[in-house]
Amino acid sequence: MPMVPPSTPRETEPERRSQVRIYADILRLLIRKGGCAKPTHILYGANLSHKRLLKYVEILLDQGFIEQASMGGHMVYKITIKGHTFLKELKKIEEFSEAFGVPI
Amino acid sequence: MAALPLIVPIRFYGFDTAIYAFAALIGFAIAYKAYRLHEFSGKKQHMCMATAFTILSMSLATLALTSGYTYFSYFTQGSCCVFDQIFSIDDVGYWIYFIASIVSYSLLVISYMPEGKKKMFVPAVFMTTTYFGYFNVVLFFLMGFVAFNAIRHWYAKKNLNSGLVASGFLLIAAYHAALPFAMFSKLLYVAGHFSLVLGFLALLAMLIRTTK
Numbered sequence: 001m002p003m004v005p006p007s008t009p010r011e012t013e014p015e016r017r018s019q020v021r022i023y024a025d026i027l028r029l030l031i032r033k034g035g036c037a038k039p040t041h042i043l044y045g046a047n048l049s050h051k052r053l054l055k056y057v058e059i060l061l062d063q064g065f066i067e068q069a070s071m072g073g074h075m076v077y078k079i080t081i082k083g084h085t086f087l088k089e090l091k092k093i094e095e096f097s098e099a100f101g102v103p104i
Numbered sequence: 105m106a107a108l109p110l111i112v113p114i115r116f117y118g119f120d121t122a123i124y125a126f127a128a129l130i131g132f133a134i135a136y137k138a139y140r141l142h143e144f145s146g147k148k149q150h151m152c153m154a155t156a157f158t159i160l161s162m163s164l165a166t167l168a169l170t171s172g173y174t175y176f177s178y179f180t181q182g183s184c185c186v187f188d189q190i191f192s193i194d195d196v197g198y199w200i201y202f203i204a205s206i207v208s209y210s211l212l213v214i215s216y217m218p219e220g221k222k223k224m225f226v227p228a229v230f231m232t233t234t235y236f237g238y239f240n241v242v243l244f245f246l247m248g249f250v251a252f253n254a255i256r257h258w259y260a261k262k263n264l265n266s267g268l269v270a271s272g273f274l275l276i277a278a279y280h281a282a283l284p285f286a287m288f289s290k291l292l293y294v295a296g297h298f299s300l301v302l303g304f305l306a307l308l309a310m311l312i313r314t315t316k
Contacts, residue, residue, distance in 0.1 A: 020144055020145060090144065092314055092315060093137075093140060093141050093144050095265060095313075095314040096137055096138075096141060096265075096310075096311075096314040097141050097145075097150070098261070098263075098265065098266065099263075099265035099266050099268065099269045099310050099314060100153065100254070100257075100266075100269055101216075101253065101254060101256075101257030101258075101261075101266060101269075102141075102147075102149055102150060102153060102215060102216075104141070104144060104145040104147075
């Protein structure tokens with residue numbers, strides 16, 4: 001079952017909350033772009049700095065939510081089935097937390 | 105039991121046990137989902153919710169066992185297991201249930217408190233022979249606070265899931281409001297338990313809708 005990557009450092013609550021949102025933003029961006037996108041598109045689409053992009057992409061790669069691929073000579077990131085499952089699970093969890101009024 | 109005994113309609117014998125067991129199962133399912141939520145968010149607020157529902161479910165399961173045993177003893181031996189003149193196995197179940205419910209509802213209250221204003225509070229618990237009414241009044245106020253926050257949230261969002269949660273908590277609060285008067289009317293004992301089962305059914309409906 002997918003969940004927030006355990007390798008993620010547990011920091012303060014707002015930081016952690018934003019991490020879950022950032023994972024979802026990156027994965028949703030990849031879906032909007034047809035399943036894959038260049039790093040620069042992710043950088044602008046998810047509104048991340050280059051340093052943070054590298055950090056989150058590495059975590060998503062480690063967890064198997066995205067994978068690297070080559071398209072037209074350019075390196076792109078592709079969302080995997082595990083990434084899709086994570087997003088589906090997150091949507092359900094968000095609905096549950098929204099019902100109780102205790103947001104993620 | 106309490107100073108005044110509860111008036112349980114004879115046709116209702118065993119139904120309350122089934123209601124406690126049913127509510128415990130729903131509670132465990134909600135606790136699991138709340139734990140999954142905590143895994144995603146890492147927030148203490150969500151852990152409080154998961155712990156609250158786990159404790160509540162365990163206490164309801166205990167109550168189901170003790171009341172079930174009481175009915176079983178009554179129907180097979182014609183008497184209840186009593187430790188002394190006033191204390192029975194049923195009382196043990198109720199004491200566990202009430203103490204655990206106070207802890208559980210307090211955790212729910214904490215999870216609904218705004219960030220930075222969370223303070224642990226311990227409702228004054230007095231040892232009294234009329235504990236049944238007293239505990240239900242305390243639990244009514246705790247659940248009332250939770251229901252009030254859930255209703256406020258539903259009013260702001262106006263979606264079905266939050267409406268189900270709000271009505272669920274409200275019906276559980278109504279159960280605690282009805283029970284202190286169950287010593288005077290058997291109808292209130294039945295109505296209170298219907299309120300409890302409807303409350304947990306509302307929570308189950310929300311759970312199914314958010315799991316699909």
